[in-house]
Amino acid sequence: MRTVTVVGASLAGLYAARALRGQGFDGRLVVVGAEPHRPYDRPPLSKDFLTGKADEEQLALCDEEESAELDAEWLLGMPAQGLDPQGRAVLLADGRTLTTDGVVIATGAGPRMLPGPAYAGVHVLRTLGNARALRTELANGPRQIVVIGGGFIGAETASSCAALGHDVTVIEAAPLPLVPQLGADMAAFCAGLHQRGGVRLICGTGVAALHAGRTVTGSGGSAHDRAVTGVELTDGRLLAADLVIVGIGAHPQTRWLSGSSLALDAIDGGVICDDGCVTALPQVVAVGDVAKVGGIRAEHWTSATEQPAVAVRNLLAGRTTETLRTVPYFWSDQYGARIQFAGHRQDGDTVEIAEGSLAEGSFLARYERAGHTVAVLAVDRPRPFLRARRALRDPATDHPELSDPRSIRGPSGVHPRPSGHACDS
Numbered sequence: 001m002r003t004v005t006v007v008g009a010s011l012a013g014l015y016a017a018r019a020l021r022g023q024g025f026d027g028r029l030v031v032v033g034a035e036p037h038r039p040y041d042r043p044p045l046s047k048d049f050l051t052g053k054a055d056e057e058q059l060a061l062c063d064e065e066e067s068a069e070l071d072a073e074w075l076l077g078m079p080a081q082g083l084d085p086q087g088r089a090v091l092l093a094d095g096r097t098l099t100t101d102g103v104v105i106a107t108g109a110g111p112r113m114l115p116g117p118a119y120a121g122v123h124v125l126r127t128l129g130n131a132r133a134l135r136t137e138l139a140n141g142p143r144q145i146v147v148i149g150g151g152f153i154g155a156e157t158a159s160s161c162a163a164l165g166h167d168v169t170v171i172e173a174a175p176l177p178l179v180p181q182l183g184a185d186m187a188a189f190c191a192g193l194h195q196r197g198g199v200r201l202i203c204g205t206g207v208a209a210l211h212a213g214r215t216v217t218g219s220g221g222s223a224h225d226r227a228v229t230g231v232e233l234t235d236g237r238l239l240a241a242d243l244v245i246v247g248i249g250a251h252p253q254t255r256w257l258s259g260s261s262l263a264l265d266a267i268d269g270g271v272i273c274d275d276g277c278v279t280a281l282p283q284v285v286a287v288g289d290v291a292k293v294g295g296i297r298a299e300h301w302t303s304a305t306e307q308p309a310v311a312v313r314n315l316l317a318g319r320t321t322e323t324l325r326t327v328p329y330f331w332s333d334q335y336g337a338r339i340q341f342a343g344h345r346q347d348g349d350t351v352e353i354a355e356g357s358l359a360e361g362s363f364l365a366r367y368e369r370a371g372h373t374v375a376v377l378a379v380d381r382p383r384p385f386l387r388a389r390r391a392l393r394d395p396a397t398d399h400p401e402l403s404d405p406r407s408i409r410g411p412s413g414v415h416p417r418p419s420g421h422a423c424d425s
């Protein structure tokens, strides 16, 4: 291969560029990025960057020195607009066409939006630009904030806003947030963290409409928007709000692939790849949040860093020679607690506490299926979690820390919950 084009200049794209050079690719390397920035880290955007504990320099994933070593052409602020059906040319927004021998798709995911008009004071949190705008608003004195969506981004953002002293309510349409990721028992524990952080959590009701009032001058000084004043719930309640943060999930950024011959998953829209990150075209691989790898699309930092080495090996080989053997892992920081999860959970798995307790707010839990541990969750137990995660990757090794579990079912068979109700009614 003489030219490889990486589309998406963020975490997975950077790791792909590193892997290409690390695996000996010495041809022309082009990195195309829609954002104007060099790769930066997103997890702090909802955590330390929002609270002001981290600044923009600390988000950078690659310094000038590494950038020079990679010897890549960075086309930033330049979205790709198309991929030809053979995967041999990338069309750029300025009309140029990049002829290429190989393509790494690393375009990530974009935030889902609420339908309806855009009002001032309504935010999403995906990019540095989003985070800058939200941070500026949070610095303008106490606000009444409604966070729509109780998933990880919503919960972390609510936690950061509460830590800054704002009045925060989280709305979750499901009966409990995070059930698909953690199962009902552990999700109930996490829902209790909102209460611990002084945040109201309202579950089981959706958003009917946003209300807006006075006309304000937009940030550009020209556009005039109406500013949000409240959130009307599907149960009829109206919550006053002068700031709304929408955290209702993300969708793979694949619009630019519409003229290509690549298949997208019918349910979540990810680029379908085999378990070596190779698409239907051997010279095109996909990595990170955009990729559906072997039937799984993970929106996790660690997946975006683990997939590129395998993808690039297969790209350079021209076929799948290696498959991913990793165990999905993510973490989340909320209300002073570090949540870590690894493995593949399914409905019907039993959950047992291997160490600590829910009452202490610090524990290691394991998910079991047919007598095997299939996933582990820890809250503020980083070292035992590390060992348990290793055990998942290498089940043949004896791991005594996962023995002698205590069932989370109490003597009466009732699951203990953190004190108080997880959700306000």
Ligand SMILES: Cc1cc2nc3c(=O)[nH]c(=O)nc-3n(C[C@H](O)[C@H](O)[C@H](O)COP(=O)(O)OP(=O)(O)OC[C@H]3O[C@@H](n4cnc5c(N)ncnc54)[C@H](O)[C@@H]3O)c2cc1C
Binding pocket: 007, 008, 009, 010, 011, 012, 013, 032, 033, 034, 035, 041, 042, 043, 044, 045, 046, 078, 079, 080, 081, 106, 107, 108, 109, 125, 126, 127, 153, 253, 256, 287, 288, 289, 290, 298, 299, 300, 301, 302, 304, 329, 330, 331, 332, 333
């Ligand atoms: C606020 C926030 C907090 C998070 N916290 C955690 C956490 O605590 N733990 C965890 O495990 N994960 C966390 N994540 C998830 C993690 O950051 C993502 O999994 C990771 O960023 C995925 O990397 P990626 O490179 O695949 O995609 P992205 O980081 O989304 O990058 C994709 C890039 O491609 C660009 N792009 C899109 N379309 C085009 C186009 N047509 N042409 C060119 N470029 C394009 C985008 O602009 C973007 O820069 C968090 C994410 C967010 C947003």
